[in-house]
Amino acid sequence: MTEPERDRRAPAISIRGLRTQFGRQVIHDGLDLDVRLGEVLGVVGGSGTGKSVLLRTIIGLNRPRAGTIKVLGQEQARMSAAQWRRLQVRWGVLFQNGALFSSMTVAQNVQLSLKEHTALPQRLMNELAALKIELVGLPADAAGKYPAELSGGMRKRAGLARALALDPEILFLDEPTSGLDPIGAAAFDELIRSLQQSLGLTVFMVTHDLDSLRAICDRIAVLVEKRIRIGTMEQLLQDDHPWIHEYFHGPRARAALGA
Amino acid sequence: MATAAGWFDTARDGEDLVIAIGGRWTLEAAKSLDASLQRLLPAGARSARFDLAPLEELDTAGAWLIERTRLAFDAAGVPVTISGVHPEHAQLLDRVAEAGPPPPPMVRARKVPGVDFVAGVGEGAVAALRQGRDLLGFFGLVILTALGVIARPGRIRMVSAVSHLERVGLNAMPIVGLISFLVGVVLAYQGVDQLRQFGAEVFTVNLVGIAVLREMGILLTAIVVAGRSGSAFTAQIGTMKVNEEVDALRTLGLDPVEVLVLPRILALMIALPLLAFFADIMALLGGGLMLVVLIDATFPQMMQQMQDAVALSHLWVGLSKAPVFAFLIAMVGCFEGLRVSGSAESVGRLTTQSVVESIFLVIVVDAIFSILFSYMGV
Ligand SMILES: Nc1ncnc2c1ncn2[C@@H]1O[C@H](COP(=O)(O)OP(=O)(O)OP(=O)(O)O)[C@@H](O)[C@H]1O
Ligand SMILES: [Mg+2]
Numbered sequence: 338m339t340e341p342e343r344d345r346r347a348p349a350i351s352i353r354g355l356r357t358q359f360g361r362q363v364i365h366d367g368l369d370l371d372v373r374l375g376e377v378l379g380v381v382g383g384s385g386t387g388k389s390v391l392l393r394t395i396i397g398l399n400r401p402r403a404g405t406i407k408v409l410g411q412e413q414a415r416m417s418a419a420q421w422r423r424l425q426v427r428w429g430v431l432f433q434n435g436a437l438f439s440s441m442t443v444a445q446n447v448q449l450s451l452k453e454h455t456a457l458p459q460r461l462m463n464e465l466a467a468l469k470i471e472l473v474g475l476p477a478d479a480a481g482k483y484p485a486e487l488s489g490g491m492r493k494r495a496g497l498a499r500a501l502a503l504d505p506e507i508l509f510l511d512e513p514t515s516g517l518d519p520i521g522a523a524a525f526d527e528l529i530r531s532l533q534q535s536l537g538l539t540v541f542m543v544t545h546d547l548d549s550l551r552a553i554c555d556r557i558a559v560l561v562e563k564r565i566r567i568g569t570m571e572q573l574l575q576d577d578h579p580w581i582h583e584y585f586h587g588p589r590a591r592a593a594l595g596a
Numbered sequence: 597m598a599t600a601a602g603w604f605d606t607a608r609d610g611e612d613l614v615i616a617i618g619g620r621w622t623l624e625a626a627k628s629l630d631a632s633l634q635r636l637l638p639a640g641a642r643s644a645r646f647d648l649a650p651l652e653e654l655d656t657a658g659a660w661l662i663e664r665t666r667l668a669f670d671a672a673g674v675p676v677t678i679s680g681v682h683p684e685h686a687q688l689l690d691r692v693a694e695a696g697p698p699p700p701p702m703v704r705a706r707k708v709p710g711v712d713f714v715a716g717v718g719e720g721a722v723a724a725l726r727q728g729r730d731l732l733g734f735f736g737l738v739i740l741t742a743l744g745v746i747a748r749p750g751r752i753r754m755v756s757a758v759s760h761l762e763r764v765g766l767n768a769m770p771i772v773g774l775i776s777f778l779v780g781v782v783l784a785y786q787g788v789d790q791l792r793q794f795g796a797e798v799f800t801v802n803l804v805g806i807a808v809l810r811e812m813g814i815l816l817t818a819i820v821v822a823g824r825s826g827s828a829f830t831a832q833i834g835t836m837k838v839n840e841e842v843d844a845l846r847t848l849g850l851d852p853v854e855v856l857v858l859p860r861i862l863a864l865m866i867a868l869p870l871l872a873f874f875a876d877i878m879a880l881l882g883g884g885l886m887l888v889v890l891i892d893a894t895f896p897q898m899m900q901q902m903q904d905a906v907a908l909s910h911l912w913v914g915l916s917k918a919p920v921f922a923f924l925i926a927m928v929g930c931f932e933g934l935r936v937s938g939s940a941e942s943v944g945r946l947t948t949q950s951v952v953e954s955i956f957l958v959i960v961v962d963a964i965f966s967i968l969f970s971y972m973g974v
Contacts, residue, residue, distance in 0.1 A: 439838075455623060503623060532691075534684060535684055535689075539682075
């Protein structure tokens with residue numbers, strides 16, 4: 338581990354005064370957020386509150402109207418194209434619907450970034466791709482299949498395998514466990530946890546899944562009123578904002594959290 | 597980052613082979629480690645021990661290389677023990693070990709050049725026949741659905757049809773007009789050039805008039821529309837197919853043929869005759885202008901000549917083909933769109949196929965029309 342760097346606790350992602358809007362619809366307004374290095378952050382919020390948009394903005398797919406975004410110490414707006422490319426290699430993204438390349442097999446999807454960014458021999462790339470596919474819990478014969486031939490949950494796993502291809506430092510996940518069976522979802526949680534621990538991964542995870550929140554998230558960020566409220570599960574359980582209260586004390590939450 | 601790149605050291609400890617593994621075993625180091633690890637053999641050792649104490653950083657690539665080496669030693673009959681594992685690496689090593697050796701890569705059927713060619717020809721022929729049969733089936737389906745809708749006119753989707761009419765008709769006018777005008781110019785120029793040798797350049801008017809009205813106007817329009825609108829139909833419906841929108845329509849009790857196909861066919865059957873007429877006018881205009889420049893005739897003189905030489909029936913012959921071509925283009929476009937399955941790639945492939953197929957059909961049917969009209973003596 339590169340201890341000095343970790344100890345200084347420079348945040349992996351740091352957002353100040355973020356404002357995003359589509360036309361006249363304001364999605365985020367004055368949003369601040371710090372994601373610590375090596376933590377698993379769960380992002381929750383009602384449907385349409387802008388969780389996916391926040392994720393897309395951090396990875397540069399969506400231009401903010403105002404505010405600064407720093408990822409791994411580099412400010413988005415001030416980066417050259419080359420710096421941007423180098424930064425992109427250091428994160429992996431799982432989109433809400435997988436976004437696999439439909440003209441490639443799962444194995445080819447996973448190998449794409451290895452081919453692009455490393456000079457490994459083909460044999461080792463095959464092995465690594467097969468390993469990633471195995472790690473995310475796909476059956477071995479899925480490697481040669483095209484995305485159209487997979488189920489929704491399998492596509493999600495394949496998307497995660499692709500996101501993990503380069504062993505990134507930050508993992509962005511948009512609802513990774515939705516569409517998975519509960520056993521698969523629990524295994525997914527465990528997988529992310531173990532990868533996070535052994536690789537020191539930072540995970541930014543949008544989720545509605547209370548079980549994953551409890552099982553693997555160090556802190557939880559709630560997107561309400563165009564801003565973020567962040568805290569540990571215990572802190573948020575005390576929060577008296579109506580939505581947050583309903584979220585953590587509603588019938589489902591009581592069932593899941595056993596509270 | 598001051599840490600060393602990944603390295604390993606081998607040492608002998610009696611009958612034991614001790615391999616110290618240290619530095620950063622990550623993706624960046626994987627290439628050189630991969631090469632040297634493959635040369636590492638447990639020659640003569642009874643057992644081996646991997647000492648992971650010096651290991652500083654590990655990712656899945658590194659963990660795999662360690663696991664792969666362990667598997668290779670195992671296969672060579674040398675049991676391996678692993679020691680000195682840092683707690684933060686243990687989980688990852690376990691996960692990777694659990695995942696086990698990757699399955700052998702799938703063996704693709706081997707290619708034999710000659711046989712493949714013959715098989716390809718056969719497959720192509722069968723596919724073409726099947727395609728023809730399916731298209732015929734789709735034709736029947738469209739006719740039946742259309743009859744059902746005609747019986748209950750309230751079900752015609754007028755809003756959709758009108759919006760398509762604008763896109764395939766009105767918006768196509770500039771390009772159709774321009775192309776026709778230029779073709780008129782070219783025809784007139786070539787006609788004068790050839791006929792002048794016999795001093796018969798005045799008859800260029802007949803040539804341009806008949807060629808444009810009977811064939812060129814409608815054929816050009818049909819080809820432009822096939823490229824422009826037939827392809828759009830395929831792409832639109834194909835994308836909806838990929839997004840499962842077509843399936844969603846079905847589950848809502850809506851008939852995709854009625855909702856998606858009929859309005860498009862209707863729109864094109866209205867638009868193409870109008871476009872073809874417009875194309876005729878533009879081509880005659882282009883030819884006429886060229887003639888005014890090339891042979892010293894005035895415009896009224898030429899109109900006169902045209903009226904004498906070119907019977908109105910030529911116009912009707914040309915325009916009568918338009919609805920048929922429109923039906924073909926729209927039907928093929930929608931048919932190929934509905935054949936899309938799964939991937940974005942298949943949208944692209946079938947869009948190309950739709951254009952090629954509809955232009956082919958238009959020309960074949962045009963030839964049939966020619967034979968028919970010559971029998972009928974028009
Ligand atoms: N490209 C876009 N153009 C216009 N509006 C958009 C666009 N993308 C998202 N929006 C709007 O931004 C808002 C937030 O969308 P977003 O996808 O981030 O929701 P979400 O929080 O991820 O919801 P869910 O939990 O359902 O995935 C929505 O109201 C949506 O209508
Ligand atoms: Mg979302």
